[in-house]
Amino acid sequence: MIFSTAACAGLSRRSVVGLLATGAGFVLLSYRIGAATSVPRAIAFDGDALVTAIEGEIRRFAPVIGWQVLKSPGFVTALASLPGRPGEIVAGLTGGGIARSSDGGSSWQFPGKGLPAAPVTALAASAAAPDTLYAAVAGDGLWHSTDNGAVWSLAMDRPWIGEGEREIVGLASVNTASGMGGIWIYAATEAGLIRVQTASAAGRRS
Structure with a gap:
């Protein structure tokens, strides 16, 4: 499953939990930033923002702001x-x-x-x-x-x-x-x- 920035606009803690509940086993969330598609090694919610660890980077998605690459x-x-x-x-x-x-x-x-x-x-x-x-x-x-x-x-x-x-x-x-x-x-x-x-x-x- 690939999430573009636009597709993630409605992403929330509840929606991710819903995906996990309706799938068989675990759901691996992939997303696209530019031309790269990757699978996070770890995720956490910070309020309404999703924080992921992927390929040696920390990336954060927040409503309105979209994806950011952090230190x-x-x-x-x-x-x-x-x-x-x-x-x-x-x-x-x-x-x-x-x-x-x-x-x-x-x-x-x-x-x-x-x-x-x-x-x-x-x-x-x-x-x-x-x-x-x-x-x-x-x-x-x-x-x-x-x-x-x-x-x-x-x-x-x-x-x-x-x-x-x-x-x-x-x-x-x-x-x-x-x-x-x-x-x-x-x-x-x-x-x-x-x-x-x-x-x-x-x-x-x-």
């Missing part, structure tokens, strides 16, 4: 926006660590003390507490920060599903009480989905 903090493998905080975006980097923007991706800072020097495969901000971030690190596990990415600590090792440990390739925070003093973080792997109770980081397969 990239590096080769980005994951993106997350902070709930209720327009302009605040976090990017996971293939070389390890994260980058953080407070202006919608126009400039970046590089916090992340404590994260291993390995690719960040997925990111999520807590739906209940935006200063709490979660990052999946290749070959390691799930890490979390309670100060908007400044300092990180290990939350849990890679989940064991079937016959071995599995890499986390997607994260989502859901503001639904777990019944054990926290909310749920859902983690996708190539072998299935687990959910992690945030207070204790005790995972279970769904």
